[in-house]
Amino acid sequence: MTALDDAGHAALARRIADAAGLMGDVYKDKCLRRRIGVRMRACGVHTLEDYLAVLQRVAGEAERLRDTLTINVTRFYRNPETWDALARSALAPLWAEREGRLTVWSAGCASGEEPYTVVMLVAEIARAAARPEWLGRLHVDATDIDRVSLERAAAARYRSDAAADMPAAVRDRYLAADGDDFVVLPAIRRPVAIRRLDLGGDPPLRARYDFILCRNVVIYFDRAMQERLFQTFADCLAPGGILLLGKVETLLGPARDRFQLVDARERIYRRTA
Ligand SMILES: C[S@@+](CC[C@H](N)C(=O)[O-])C[C@H]1O[C@@H](n2cnc3c(N)ncnc32)[C@H](O)[C@@H]1O
Incomplete structure (x- = not known):
């Protein structure tokens, strides 16, 4: 394929x-084209031109393409070692300093396992510190672009494999078994506000957060979008606030100067300026 062909395809x-109504130019070309490829195979068409025609003709196809793009795989305590490091090196000291007043943003929260994990982690720190009342001071904004995922987050009911990475004691304390499913207990759901938000265009819900998690989301975004988003995170993190990215994601662009690396392996950063 020539460079011209490639540009034409892009x-x-x-x-x-x-x-398909996808906002802005936020997704990487490679990612976009791979996902379009998935839908082309599913629709039995062989060229992008033919797929565009399908998209314009077939009701529901735009939605199916959007679903394919916003893959929302997640789990409670995804990468358990990250949560251990986070509790030890960043969250417990910050939480003690703020006496439990912690405002958190789980950006790209998918079906909610991540924001509920934050609450469980904080509940465990509260337990260890014998300060259960601090849990009532926690607030977590859980946002995603995908409405179906957000409905699942609001229902807070999960298949048992969503809990496979959880420490058993934590699972037994904060999830109630219901048939083949687990339901998150009200004390863990209470601090979480679930909202739809497109990171490609919508502003943050509030001006000040103490802790932002955006894991396994920016890998789908092009570099310009990633740099813009990291600046937004730096703007709305309080000095000393914590940013957690996914294990294969790296803070890049001008926002790097506004953070200090806390844990390179687990992608934990602290906002400095
Ligand atoms: C792989 S999941 C990550 C879930 C969770 N953060 C984790 O690491 O387990 C990626 C999520 O990013 C969301 N996403 C993709 N593009 C987005 C956008 N432009 N704005 C907000 N969320 C987006 C998807 O809907 C999906 O739920």
């Missing part, structure tokens, strides 16, 4: 993204 992929 432009067509962007037209398809526009036709």
Whole structure:
């Protein structure tokens, strides 16, 4: 394939993204084209032109493409070692300093396992510190672009495999078994506010957070979008606040100067300026 062909294909992929109602140019070309490829195979078409025609003709196809793009795989305590490091090196000291007043943003929270994990982690720190009342001072904004995932987050009911990475004692304390499912207990749900928010265009819900998690989300975004988003996170994190990215994601662009690395392996950063 020549460079011109490639550019032509990229432009067509962007037209398809526009036709599907995907906001801005936020997704990486490679990512966009791979996902379009998935839908092309599912629809039995062989060219981008033919897929664009399907998209314009077939009701529901735009939604199916959006679903394919916003893959929302997640789990409670995903990467348990990250949560251990976070509790030890960042969250417990911050929480003690603020006497439990902690405002958190789980950006790209998918079906909610991540924000509920934050609450469970804090509940465990409160337990260890014998300060259970601090849990009532926690607030977690859980946002995602995908409405179906957000409905699942609000229902707070999960298949047992969602809990596979959890320490058993934590699972037994904060999840109630109901048939084959687990339901998150009200004390863990209470601090979590679930809202739809497109990181590609919507402003943050509040001006000041103490802790922002954005894990396994920016890998789908192009570099310009990642840099913009990291600046936004730096702007709305309080000095001393913590940023956690996914294990294969790295803070880049001008926002790097506003953070100090706390744990390189677990992608934990502290806002400095
Ligand atoms: C792989 S999941 C990550 C879930 C969780 N953070 C974790 O690490 O387990 C990626 C999530 O990013 C969301 N997402 C993708 N593009 C987004 C956008 N433009 N704005 C907000 N969320 C987005 C998807 O809907 C999906 O739920």
